[in-house]
Each structure stands twice: as C-alpha cells, then as structure tokens.
Amino acid sequence: METYLYFRKFRPASFVSTQGSATQTLNTITGLGGDDIDSSTEIAGLVVTPADGTNAAIGGNYSHPGAGGNLTLATSAINSMSNSVLVFDNSTQDSGNGYTFESGDIITITFQQGLETSFMYPASSLMGIEATATGQTTLRFRSLKNNNQDDVVAINHDNGKYENIVNGINAIINGKNHGGVVTVIDGSDGKTVLSPELQGLGVDGLIYTPESGY
C-alpha cells in the first residue's frame, strides 16, 4: 500500500499593501515561508480602498467607491507577478479594468491555489533527504515530468533539527496509521498544519522547486 505525501506552500489569508506613493507596484508580499509568488494564478482577488474621494484615472468598468470605500478590481488587469511583487495596470494600460493608484490607497490581496501551490508525491518517489543548511532540510523526489532532474522540496525549520525531520518523514511513510494521503505540511491561509510527526520542530517554510515549470 502506497503512502502519498501532500504539501501546500505557506501563504497568508490576505496581504495589505498601503501605497506610499502613486505607483502601480504594490509592496512585496510577505508571510510566504521562503517561496516567492511568481504567478498571478495565485491571486484570488484585489480590493482597493481609495484614500481620496475622487480619482479620474480608473477603468471604465469601475465606479469610484469614495474615500474609504471598497472596490473590487479585475485580476485580468494584473500586469505582472514576480518575486512576490504585483504590478497592476493603470487606466492608460487597460482602459476598462486598469486603476491608477494614488498615494495612501490601500490594496488588499487574497490568495488561492495557483501554479505549483500544492503538490503530492508517492512516498516511493522519495530519493533522499539531505541537510542543506542549519535550519533547512531538503527532500528530493523523482520528477513529475522525468526531464532528468529531481524535484526538490526544502523545509525550513529550527536550527539543528535535521535528524528530527528525517525521523518524522520516516515515521510518516512507515507508520501504520497511514496508507492514503498524508498532509505533511499545509501552510495555507496563514495557518500551519503539520503532520504530527513534524510538530515541535519549528517548521516555518516550504520551498518547492520542480525540475521545470508546469
């Protein structure tokens, strides 16, 4: 009977960017457990709370909500999403769904499952576990795509806990309580759900590096 190992990256429930100046570049999203957001597929929604009562530079599909009101923006007007920095189209770049931010505007981002947010491997694909830093242990799996490299899952934890992590993974795979899917680490919605075997080790990061993008 195979055991399947399920992982989901650390992501907050939401992130608030308060614009310090009139720029379309939002503040760097934090609380990601060491794995940046590089795909807009992880963005579920954007809501702007304007600082001012008026703003003429907004897309034609919007009505200004007034100072302190909330307006849902179209995710289709996301210009780019890289290194956890979201850039949004202004009203010139997208006359329908763009929105030109002003200093003091507040943008609230909510998240969803997107490209490579979660993943599952059969335990039989685990090739090895190595200590890659004092506070990081790396699992290597046979790749999903078979492009001659491994898929890599790095776990951040308290310093000096490599052996505990290895013992925990071993217990998960060989434990009699499993046999289906085991949630090894789920860091979604700003919460951390760990398999009991990994609790107490200060697990606070998960970095997924598949051999090639999906």
Next chain:
Amino acid sequence: MAENYLFFAIDGNNDADKDAIMFPASGFKGAVSTNSTTLEFFFVDTETIAENDDVSCTISANNHKTVCGEFASLANGNRNNTNNFTVIRDLNGDLPSNEGAISAAGISDISAMTITTS
C-alpha cells in the same frame, strides 16, 4: 499484492487518440496544482522513451487537497482476487444506451480532463 490499474476517460467514445488511458498505480509519479481549478496527475510514460504522461483535471476551485485524498484512496484500493480495475474518472456520456461508465464514474469533482502522452 495485485497491481491496481487506474482508468481515465474524457467525454468521447473511447475511439480516438487520448479519449481514454489506463496506468498502473505503481506508475504514478505525483500531482501538482497548475491553477485554482486544475490539478495535473503524472505517470511514467507509457512508451518509456520520453517525458512522463499526464492527465490535467478540471476541479472545483481550491479543492486540490480533497481530490488528492480521493485519488489516494482509489489508488490504494486494490484487493486480492478482484480485477483491480479502478476508475479515477470516466466522463463518457454518449455511449450506447445500454452502456455507460465502465464501472463507477470515479471522482465526481473532476469535470473535464486533458490527456497528454509523449
């Protein structure tokens, strides 16, 4: 232990390339989310000459974990003295009236699939 075989069929007549496919459970390599409504399952290439094969499944938004769990239950569901033919998802709806899904329809949350082989 008998091998468990996992069957996928898109909404077609099972008479064209990539209408349906079956993999041994031991060939499962893993799964990954690709957007909020897509989960992609990978299997050892059936021709063993190139990149792995995959089945990209459309599911309800953010329901990846549940679908992974259902897949694991089905993939582990092999029993001795049965044929161990397991339908992960069969979307065929236009077969002759006296036929339908080959057995159970599988994971109900999968609403569409794309089969890719190398």
